[in-house]
Structures are given as C-alpha cells and as structure tokens.
Amino acid sequence: MIFVCGEGLGHTSRCISIGRELVCAGHDVHFGAYGYSKELIERKGFKAHKVPSEITLVGKAGSLNLKKSILATFKRGQFLGLIKIRKLLKRTRPDVVISDSYFMGMIGAKSRSLPCHMIVNQSNMEEFFKGKGVSNMILAELVKKFYTGMFNLADKVIIPDYPLPHAVCRKNLEFKKKTWKKVFFSGPLIGKTFEETTAKELKRPHVLCTVGGFGYREPIFRKVIEAAGMDNSINYTLLSGPSVDPESLGTLPENVIILKFINDQFPYMKASDLVIAPGGHSTMMEALSFGVPMITVPDKKHNEQQNNALVIEDDGLGKKMDYSASPEEILENIKLLINDEKYRNKLSEMKELAVELNGPRAVRLLVEETANR
Incomplete structure (x- = not known):
C-alpha cells in the first residue's frame, strides 16, 4: 500500500515510479490518495482508494502560511480520518506500507503492526516559523515534536534524492542521531528514465x-x-x-x-x-x-x-x-x-x-x- 500526500503532484509522480517498478516485479500494489492525485494514479492503471486529505494549505501571493494551514486542518477535523485508514488497511492487508508525507498512513500502519517506510525530502518544517513571534515559536516546537514522532514510527526514512554529499534537499534535512540510522537515500524517483523517453522534435537550442x-x-x-x-x-x-x-x-x-x-x-x-x-x-x-x-x-x-x-x-x-x-x-x-x-x-x-x-x-x-x- 502506497499512501500519497496530494498537496503537490511531485509526491504523486515519484510514488507512481515506485508502483510501476513493484508491479513489473510481480507485486500487487494499491494506492491511497485523493483529489487530482488519485485521478492521475488511476489514469496510470493502478488500484487507488480514496483517503481523507490530511492538510489544508493556506497562503497568498506565493507565500505559504504554515501556521494557518495547520489550524485550518485541525478545524476540518480531517485527522479523524484515521478510522477510515485503519479500515482500509484491514480490508487490503498489505505486507508493507509506504507513506509519502501522508502521516495518517504512518499512524494507521503502526496501529495495525504493519512495517512502514516514510518518504520525505524535508525534515525541518519548523524553519517556516523562525523569527515570527512567540506563538509561532511554540507552534514550531510542536511541529518538530510531531515530525520526530513520525520518524520514530518509520522503519525506514526514504529520501528520494542523490546520496550525500550530492543530495539537493540536504539543506532541508535535520534528523536526530537514531533517525539518521534509518535514513535511506534511494536516488531520484522519476516517472520515466532518459533511455525509455523519446525526445520531442523541437528546434535546438x-x-x-x-x-x-x-x-x-x-x-x-x-x-x-x-x-x-x-x-x-x-x-x-x-x-x-x-x-x-x-x-x-x-x-x-x-x-x-x-x-x-x-x-x-x-x-x-x-x-x-x-x-x-x-x-x-x-x-x-x-x-x-x-x-x-x-x-x-x-x-x-x-x-x-x-x-x-x-x-x-x-x-x-x-x-x-x-x-x-x-x-x-x-x-x-x-x-x-x-x-x-x-x-x-x-x-x-x-x-x-x-x-x-x-x-x-x-x-x-x-x-x-x-x-x-
């Protein structure tokens, strides 16, 4: 079972690349997704189950307001969707769960004693709150504790990037020592390789x-x-x-x-x-x-x-x-x-x-x- 955060199709495209590889190797792959992400996964021919959206993004003029996003998410009560996730996992009975920044998937998997790998390319979300007042400092600490808890739950933390020192997301990675032992740099996860792509006929350069x-x-x-x-x-x-x-x-x-x-x-x-x-x-x-x-x-x-x-x-x-x-x-x-x-x-x-x-x-x-x- 692959759970996908639908806020941004980057999460979806890299999960599709994993799903395709697993299917080609003979495995049965299911996705948990929502919105346009779910539609895209289904268009690629995969089994997709509708799951609750986890976070509501709030912002304007190109700036993400993470504080308002978190508050809006709690107001919608979407974290209660964990019950649905547990039922989905009971019905599909996966051997392994992969969760790409979808935290209900992580919690649901662990509540059913299923191994779960977490995909992230950022672990320092508290950076959004720095220098923005006392209330934001408190919220930053809560966010950091939440992330740390998720990393503790994961069997492996998959970074879909080049290994260090080449990792593009390296400035966004901060882990405790015991979490670093779980970190696995997979290399880029992209929808098509260079070799299997036929170039469009375009005038160069x-x-x-x-x-x-x-x-x-x-x-x-x-x-x-x-x-x-x-x-x-x-x-x-x-x-x-x-x-x-x-x-x-x-x-x-x-x-x-x-x-x-x-x-x-x-x-x-x-x-x-x-x-x-x-x-x-x-x-x-x-x-x-x-x-x-x-x-x-x-x-x-x-x-x-x-x-x-x-x-x-x-x-x-x-x-x-x-x-x-x-x-x-x-x-x-x-x-x-x-x-x-x-x-x-x-x-x-x-x-x-x-x-x-x-x-x-x-x-x-x-x-x-x-x-x-």
Missing part, C-alpha cells in the same frame, strides 16, 4: 519553462517571453497553466510556443537544453536525471524551495533567480547555462549517477527485504 503564467508567477513568465524576443536563436516552450489564455499575452516572438498543459513533459525535457522552473524537488530530480541544467525561481518565503535552489547553484547545476530578475539577466543566465562546458560536464555526471542509483529499483529491493523479513 531549446528552453522548457514550467513556471506558469498565473497569479504571482505571471511577472516572471512574461519576462521569460521578453527575454526570448531578445535572441531568436534560442527556442522556447512555455507552460502557461489552464487558467491562462495564451491570446491574452499579446503578440509572441516567433521562437516561443505556449502550451496550457502537457500530459508527459519527459519528451520535452529530453529535447531541451535548459529548464526554467520553481524550486520543487521532484522537477529538480527529473531535470538532473536527464542531464539538463536549471534556472530555478523559488516561491518567496518558501524555505524548502529556496534551499533547494541554493544547492542547485552552489553545486554548479544551474542558477537561482527571483521575481525581480530583469529579462536581460534571465537571457544572460540562459546563454551561460546552455553554452558553458563546465555545466554540461557536471550535468552529465548527475545523469550517469541517476542511472547507476536506479531509485525505483532501490526502493523495490528495500520493500522486498522488509516483506521477506
């Missing part, structure tokens, strides 16, 4: 931009279009999102294609020389596994994304930019990342390492060992 043109991200989206107009030798595919009408963007440069959505972005990624994206961990794992450098534009006040973006720049895998960047600065960094040989060499190393690690296989072997034991 090519830039894939997944920032989106809605809400607070619209200014940087428009700046990328403006940067594209300054040099027509570089071609672009921009994903605007379903809420944006491309015609509202005015006359586009000839080297720019705007799509609202693509079902499979891997053919585009394989055909691209650069990815421009927010600071989400899963997109970073996909780009690095395909050997593509990144310009990251992390959401403001989103500590996890900011830290991920810093590592990408520090490790020579791309550049970190913010919403104040000018079109000229964006174009300058695009040219640097496409043309500089040191970036290409570094990304080639990360691509080869991802193949060697084979994250889905590593998790399957861990699950099989747990079940046999």
Whole structure:
C-alpha cells in the first residue's frame, strides 16, 4: 500500500515510479490518495482508494502560511480520518506500507503492526516559523515534536534524492542521531528514465519553462517571453497553466510556443537544453536525471524551495533567480547555462549517477527485504 500526500503532484509522480517498478516485479500494489492525485494514479492503471486529505494549505501571493494551514486542518477535523485508514488497511492487508508525507498512513500502519517506510525530502518544517513571534515559536516546537514522532514510527526514512554529499534537499534535512540510522537515500524517483523517453522534435537550442503564467508567477513568465524576443536563436516552450489564455499575452516572438498543459513533459525535457522552473524537488530530480541544467525561481518565503535552489547553484547545476530578475539577466543566465562546458560536464555526471542509483529499483529491493523479513 502506497499512501500519497496530494498537496503537490511531485509526491504523486515519484510514488507512481515506485508502483510501476513493484508491479513489473510481480507485486500487487494499491494506492491511497485523493483529489487530482488519485485521478492521475488511476489514469496510470493502478488500484487507488480514496483517503481523507490530511492538510489544508493556506497562503497568498506565493507565500505559504504554515501556521494557518495547520489550524485550518485541525478545524476540518480531517485527522479523524484515521478510522477510515485503519479500515482500509484491514480490508487490503498489505505486507508493507509506504507513506509519502501522508502521516495518517504512518499512524494507521503502526496501529495495525504493519512495517512502514516514510518518504520525505524535508525534515525541518519548523524553519517556516523562525523569527515570527512567540506563538509561532511554540507552534514550531510542536511541529518538530510531531515530525520526530513520525520518524520514530518509520522503519525506514526514504529520501528520494542523490546520496550525500550530492543530495539537493540536504539543506532541508535535520534528523536526530537514531533517525539518521534509518535514513535511506534511494536516488531520484522519476516517472520515466532518459533511455525509455523519446525526445520531442523541437528546434535546438531549446528552453522548457514550467513556471506558469498565473497569479504571482505571471511577472516572471512574461519576462521569460521578453527575454526570448531578445535572441531568436534560442527556442522556447512555455507552460502557461489552464487558467491562462495564451491570446491574452499579446503578440509572441516567433521562437516561443505556449502550451496550457502537457500530459508527459519527459519528451520535452529530453529535447531541451535548459529548464526554467520553481524550486520543487521532484522537477529538480527529473531535470538532473536527464542531464539538463536549471534556472530555478523559488516561491518567496518558501524555505524548502529556496534551499533547494541554493544547492542547485552552489553545486554548479544551474542558477537561482527571483521575481525581480530583469529579462536581460534571465537571457544572460540562459546563454551561460546552455553554452558553458563546465555545466554540461557536471550535468552529465548527475545523469550517469541517476542511472547507476536506479531509485525505483532501490526502493523495490528495500520493500522486498522488509516483506521477506
């Protein structure tokens, strides 16, 4: 049984990669999910059971308010859904449970004495509350205690990233000594490998931009279009999102294609020389596994994304930019990342390492060992 946090499809995509590996090895795989996450899992052909959503995300203007999110979650009483989780586990009788940041799945598994592995790429959520008053300091301590309790319950804590010192999420990892003994760096967990992906026929050099043109991200989206107009030798595919009408963007440069959505972005990624994206961990794992450098534009006040973006720049895998960047600065960094040989060499190393690690296989072997034991 794989439980998936549905707040962000990065959790879903990496769990699908695990599910596919397990099914190919002859195992019976069930998912517990909700919302669009459940729909996506079912479209991929897996058995999916509806579970209660666990957290309500609250924020505005690109900033996540974790305090309000926690309070809103408690008000909805969704933690009472644990009874449903217990019944689901009794009915399906799994040998092993994997829970990707879905804590009711963890608690439910342990209440039924089932082995459970937890997937996380951040363990320092209390960082959201630092420097924000006494009440936030108290809440930060409660959050830290809760996380510590979850890590104590887990048989293994799976980090879906490269092993140290290469882990992109390393600035977001803080564990007690006894938890570190449980930590397992699986390697990237991505929906498709480079080898099994057929590249889209695109004019090169090519830039894939997944920032989106809605809400607070619209200014940087428009700046990328403006940067594209300054040099027509570089071609672009921009994903605007379903809420944006491309015609509202005015006359586009000839080297720019705007799509609202693509079902499979891997053919585009394989055909691209650069990815421009927010600071989400899963997109970073996909780009690095395909050997593509990144310009990251992390959401403001989103500590996890900011830290991920810093590592990408520090490790020579791309550049970190913010919403104040000018079109000229964006174009300058695009040219640097496409043309500089040191970036290409570094990304080639990360691509080869991802193949060697084979994250889905590593998790399957861990699950099989747990079940046999």
